[in-house]
Amino acid sequence: MERWRKKLDDLTRQNMRRSLRTVAGMQGPHVSLDGRELLMLCSNNYLGLASHPHLIEAATRATVDYGVGSSGSRLISGSMELHADFEARLASFKSTEAALLFNSGYAANNGILQGLFGPDDVIFSDELNHASIIDGCRLSKARTVVYKHADPESLESLMITEQPKRRGRWVIVTDGVFSMDGDIAPLAELVSLKGRYDALLMIDDAHGTGVLGATGRGSGEHCGCLHQIDLHMGTLGKGLGCFGAYLASSQVVIDTLVNSSRSFIFSTSLPPALPATAMAALDVVESEEGARLRQQLRSNRQVFIEKLVAGGCDIGESETQIVPVITGDPVSTMQSAGKLLEAGIFIQGIRPPTVPDGQCRLRGTIMATHDPTQLEAAAEKIVATVDKGRK
Ligand SMILES: Cc1ncc(COP(=O)(O)O)c(C=O)c1O
Numbered sequence: 001m002e003r004w005r006k007k008l009d010d011l012t013r014q015n016m017r018r019s020l021r022t023v024a025g026m027q028g029p030h031v032s033l034d035g036r037e038l039l040m041l042c043s044n045n046y047l048g049l050a051s052h053p054h055l056i057e058a059a060t061r062a063t064v065d066y067g068v069g070s071s072g073s074r075l076i077s078g079s080m081e082l083h084a085d086f087e088a089r090l091a092s093f094k095s096t097e098a099a100l101l102f103n104s105g106y107a108a109n110n111g112i113l114q115g116l117f118g119p120d121d122v123i124f125s126d127e128l129n130h131a132s133i134i135d136g137c138r139l140s141k142a143r144t145v146v147y148k149h150a151d152p153e154s155l156e157s158l159m160i161t162e163q164p165k166r167r168g169r170w171v172i173v174t175d176g177v178f179s180m181d182g183d184i185a186p187l188a189e190l191v192s193l194k195g196r197y198d199a200l201l202m203i204d205d206a207h208g209t210g211v212l213g214a215t216g217r218g219s220g221e222h223c224g225c226l227h228q229i230d231l232h233m234g235t236l237g238k239g240l241g242c243f244g245a246y247l248a249s250s251q252v253v254i255d256t257l258v259n260s261s262r263s264f265i266f267s268t269s270l271p272p273a274l275p276a277t278a279m280a281a282l283d284v285v286e287s288e289e290g291a292r293l294r295q296q297l298r299s300n301r302q303v304f305i306e307k308l309v310a311g312g313c314d315i316g317e318s319e320t321q322i323v324p325v326i327t328g329d330p331v332s333t334m335q336s337a338g339k340l341l342e343a344g345i346f347i348q349g350i351r352p353p354t355v356p357d358g359q360c361r362l363r364g365t366i367m368a369t370h371d372p373t374q375l376e377a378a379a380e381k382i383v384a385t386v387d388k389g390r391k
Contacts, residue, residue, distance in 0.1 A: 014330070015330040015331050015334055015351075016330055016351055016352070021033060026050070026051045027040070027043060027045050027050045027051060028040065028045075028048065028050070028051050028369065029048065029367050029369045029370045029371070029374075031043075031346060033341075033346060036344070037344075038341070038344050038345060038346040039344060039345050039346065039370075039374055039378055040346050040367070041345055041346060041347040041364045041365060041366075041378060042346055042347050042348040042363065042364070042365055043365055043367060044207070044237070044238035044239075044365060045238070045241055045367060046207075046210070046211050046238060046239045046297060046321050046365070046366070046367055046368065047210060047211065047239055047241065047284070047285070047290070047293045047294070047297065047367070047368050047369075048241070048293070048367055048368055048369035049210075049239070049240060049241025049242070049281050049284060050241040050242070051241075052241060052280075052281075052284060054280050054283060054284055055241055055242065055277050055280045055281055055284070057280070058273075058276045058277050058279065058280035059242075059273045059274075059276065059277040059280075060273075061276070062082060062272050062273040062275075062276030062277070063271075063272075063273045066080065066082060066272035066273070066276075067272065068271055068273070069268075069271055070083075070268060070269040070270060070271055070272060071268075072268055072269070073264075073265060073266065073267055073268055073269060074258075074264070074269045075258070075265060078268060078269035079269065080269070080272050082272045082275040082276050082279075083101055083269060083270070083272070083275050085275065085279065086099075086101060086275030086276075086278055086279050087099040087100060087101060087246070087275075089279055089282060090246050090248055090278075090282070091248055093217065093248075093282055093286075094217065094218075094220075094226070094232045094248035095217075095226060095227060096232065096248040096249055096250065097249070097250050097251045097254075098248070098249065098250065098251045098253075098254040098255075099246050099247065099248040099249070099254065100246065100247050100254045100257055100258065100264065101244060101245070101246055101269070101270060101275060102244065102245040102246065102247065102263060102264060103244060103245070103263070103267055103268075103269070103270055104235070104237070104243070104244065104245055105130075105132060105204070105206050105233075105234075105235035105237070105245040106131075106132040106135075107245065107263035107264075107267065108132075108233055108235070108245035108246070108247060108263070109130065109132035109133045109135070109136040109204060109233060110132060110135055110136045110139055110262075110263050111136075111257065111261035111262060111263030111264050112136065112202070112231065112233060112247050112257065112261065113133070113136030113137055113139060113140045113142075113173070114136060114139035114140050114260075114261065114262060114263075115256065115257045115260035115261030115262070115264070116140075116171075116231075116253065116256060116257065116260070116261075117140040117142040117169065117171060118140060118141060118142060118168070119141045119142065119143075119168075120142075120167045120168030120169075121140070121142040121143070121168040121169045121170065121171070122142060122143045122144075122145055122162055122166070122168070122169075122170050122171075123137050123140065123142045123143070123144045123145070123171050123173055124145050124146075124147055124155055124158065124159065124170065124171070124172045124173070124199070125137055125144055125145070125146050125147070125173050125174075126146075126147060126149055126150065126173070126174045126175065126178075126185065127146050127147065127148060127149050128149045128150075128175070128178050128180070128181065129173065129174060129175055129204070130175055130179055130204060130206070131354075132204075133173055133175070133204060137173075139262075142168075145158050145162060149178075150174075150178075150183060150185055150186055150317075152186055152189035152190065152192075152193060155172065155190070155193060156193055156197075159193065159197045159199075163197075169199075169200065170197060170198065170199035170200070171199060171200040171201070171202055171230075171231075172190055172193065172194055172199050172200070172201050172202070173202040173203075173204070174187075174190065174201075174202075174203060174204070175203075175204045175206070175207070176203045176204060176205035176206075176207065176208040176212075176218055176219030176220070177205070177206075177207035177208045177211075177212065177219055177320050177322065178207075178322075179206065179207055179322065180322070180324060180350060180354060180355050180361070180363060181316050181317055181318060181322070181324055182207075182316075182317075182318035182319060182320045182321065182322030182323055182324060183316070183317040183318060183319050183320070184208075184212070184219055184222065184223070184319050184320065185203070185219065185223075186223075187201075187203070187219060187220060187223035187225050187229070188223050188224065188225055191225045191228040191229075194228075194230075195228075200230040200231060201228070201229050201230050201231070202229075202230065202231035202233060203218075203219060203220060203229050203231070203232055203233065204233045204234070205218040205219050205220070205232060205233065205234040206233075206234055206235040206238055206245075207238055207239070207320065207321075207322060208220075208222065208234070208239075208320075209234040209235070209238070209239050209240060210238075210239030210240050210281065210285045210290075211238075211239040211294060211297065211320070211321065212320070213226075214291075215285075215286065215290075215291075216239070216285040216286065216290055216294060218232075218234065220232065230249060230250075230253075231247060231249050231253065232246075232247065232248040232249065233245065233246070233247050234246055234248075236274070236278045236281070239285075240278055240281035240282070240285070241277075241281055242274060242277040242278050242281060243270070243274055244270045244274050244275075244278065293368040293369075294368070296368040296369075297321055297366060297367070297368040299372070300366050300367070300368065300370050300372055300375055301320070301321050301323065301366045303372045303375050303376055303379075304323060304364070304366055304375045304376070304378070304379050305318070305323055305379075306379075307376055307379030307380055307383065308323070308325060308379050308382060308383060311379070311380070311382075311383030311384075311388075312383065312388045313325045313326075313382065313383060313386060313388060314326040314388075316361075321365060321366040321367075322363065322364075322365055323363075323364040323365070323366065324350075324361040324362070324363050324364070325361055325362040325364060325382055325386055326359065326360075326361045327349070327360050327361055327362060327386055327387065328358055328359070328360055328387075329358070329360055330349075330351045330352075330360050332360075332386075332387050333349040333350075333351065333360040333361065333362065334349045334351075336349065336362060336382075336385050336386045336387070337349035337362060339385050340362070340381060340382065340385055343381050343385070345378050345381060345382070347362050347363070347364055347382070348362070348363055349361070349362055350362070350363045362382065362386065364382070
């Protein structure tokens with residue numbers, strides 16, 4: 001106990017201690033925190049689907065018809081028709097032969113990399129990939145070669161160095177949209193490299209699915225190479241508004257994971273309401289309403305970043321609804337987040353190890369359901385609050 005207490009005290013002293021905040025009621029463009037209504041600028045509920053009536057109805061109906069629990073892992077007792085229905089629908093959405101549900105994005109990246117790759121293989125991983133990919137690489141026991149962020153030249157030079165030692169499979173793995181920076185991976189260049197070096201390409205499209213591309217099929221569609229991606233991982237808890245994750249790929253990959261992926265095999269499957277709700281989310285994403293929401297999201301983002309940039313904020317390389325305001329050190333970052341909270345804006349300060357040292361930031365996330373005038377006002381408050389001396 002004493003050691004843990006001391007560690008927590010150290011974190012407090014360094015301004016690095018994390019703690020939970022409880023929001024009351026539903027997730028939406030505003031949330032209630034400690035009895036105050038705040039503008040929500042730290043939600044991954046990009047299209048507002050977490051409280052959409054069509055999804056709530058699907059969840060309710062499936063719960064009434066199928067109950068609340070799945071009763072076991074898919075291989076023991078918990079493979080229900082709604083799981084299979086969703087997988088077929090998702091495979092068609094991503095234009096692949098098959099798909100497999102996972103219980104979360106974290107579990108998916110762990111289970112996919114561990115289940116498909118081993119000590120003879122090489123995983124080429126972007127240096128800013130999500131923690132769940134980093135942990136999946138470790139679990140796989142494959143050799144992991146980290147290339148410079150979104151830099152195909154760095155990747156190619158590492159591939160050239162690795163070539164003479166090659167024994168097994170090669171896979172390039174990257175976030176589609178980087179979760180802390182909001183930039184998009186150079187997918188077309190990665191597709192070209194994977195072709196030239198006989199590698200596979202795995203995309204974690206947690207922040208692209210539903211949101212990017214003309215029809216919401218994600219960063220692959222946005223970059224014009226949806227059909228060249230071998231392993232499409234994504235989550236259901238962000239743009240799709242619910243919870244869980246998937247891999248869409250070839251039948252042989254999915255069958256392999258059913259036989260090898262520990263996070264899939266040794267865990268109770270998602271409650272039946274989840275795949276039903278995710279199917280309802282795809283209904284919205286594929287409808288005219290989905291196209292309208294994506295358009296609104298893009299224009300909301302534009303309103304927000306124009307004010308930030310005009311006010312001298314550094315938003316890094318953001319190209320999407322994830323808009324960091326780089327602040328640098330943990331102390332000023334957490335002070336800015338605290339002041340903005342007092343001013344009615346809920347935005348999180350992000351510190352190491354989530355981002356590299358010196359790269360602390362306020363991570364703003366835009367929703368289609370935000371009111372643009374409120375976003376403008378929020379951007380003005382951010383400009384007035386953060387220290388822009390770093391720019
Ligand atoms: C890029 C990326 N991959 C995976 C995950 C994990 O997904 P989940 O929240 O469903 O565990 C996240 C964030 O949560 C993420 O940002």
